[in-house]
Amino acid sequence: MDKLPKIALPALAAIIFLIIIISKSAITIGSGEAGVLYKTFGGGVVTDEAPLGEGFHLVAPWNKVFIYEVRQQEVFEKMQVLSSNGLEIKLDASAWFQPEYESLGKLHQEKSELYKDRILLPAIRSAARSVVGRYTPEQLYSSKRDAIQQEIFEETRNIVGDQYIQLNQILVRDVTLPPTIKEAIERKLKQEQESLEYEFRLITAEKEAQKVRIEAQGKADANKILSASLTDKILQDKGIDATLKLAESPNAKVVVVGSGDDGLPLILGNN
Structure with a gap:
């Protein structure tokens, strides 16, 4: 009975020591993360092996693991930059990266x-700064937003391309101009819009007038052709046809033949 405690104490101490070693050595890497191993007695940061992936890992207690998020992330940035004519522009942008x-x-x-x-x-x-400096406030405010966004993305990617950073996208979320400049641009755009609208009305009116002239000319040409084709004989024949139709009408009472100036019949007593 006296020997039992002497055996149990070292065993208990060994178990406790083992638990401490395991707790110091156990590393759990979460979803979307990876670990960089640092070997205290083995050359420092491990760069020639793949990083530690998700899940449970055992490492020597004297080593360290630095955990990084490796999924796509977003970072926001508010900047004050200068346009091509030296005006201060506020730019809100964000970057998608990993x-x-x-x-x-x-x-x-x-x-x-x-x-x-x-x-x-x-x-x-x-x-x-480099991209915005190429454009005027008018271009930044209106038509060049997408082009600016793409150029900033390409230039940023060129800078970080050899820095072990994968840049996925740059988003220009807002461009803020000085109030006086913004108002002046809006007035200019409004005037340009009104000018375009006025020009459109003039063009529409001119096209409508041209249409009326063409229609009038067509009618005039048709009448001219018709007048040239109507001889006295044709007119007399048409008069006779008309007289016969009127004579057959129940309202025609008296027909006087050959009493007109041109020898055409006269219709009298029409009810």
């Missing part, structure tokens, strides 16, 4: 967990 999975070790070693603040956001600011 770290390059296979290069996660190099990203951690060279850029650290602060890569968004140290690399991505400065790149977006630099690209935005």
Whole structure:
């Protein structure tokens, strides 16, 4: 009975030590995450192997694991940039990005967990200043929004392309001009719209007048052709036909033949 505690205590201590070792060594990586292994006695950050994937892992207790989110993320940025004529423009933009999975070790070693603040956001600011500086406030306000967004995306991607960051999209969410400039542009656009509308009405009126002239000319030409084809004989024959039809009418009472100026019949007593 005296020997039992002497055996149990070392065993208990070993179990407790084993539990501590396992708890220090167990790493669980969540969904959409990956881990970068740092070997304290083995060369530091592991860059020549794939990062640790999702799930449960056991690592030596003297090593460390740095966990990164590797799914697509979004970062917002508000900037003040200058247009081509030196006016201050406020630009709200966001970026869709994610770290390059296979290069996660190099990203951690060279850029650290602060890569968004140290690399991505400065790149977006630099690209935005460069692109917006090529355009006037009028272009920024109206027709060039999509082009500006695409150019900022391409320039930012060129900057971060070798920085182990995958840039998926840049979205320009708002462009704010100084109030006086915005009002002046809106007045100009309104005047241009009214001018276009006036020109459209003039063109429509001119087309309508041209249509009326063509129709009138057509009628005049038709009458001219008809007049040229109506000889005295034709007119006399048509008069006789008309007289016969009137004579057959129940309202025709008296027909005087050959009493007209042209020898055509006269109809008298018409009720």
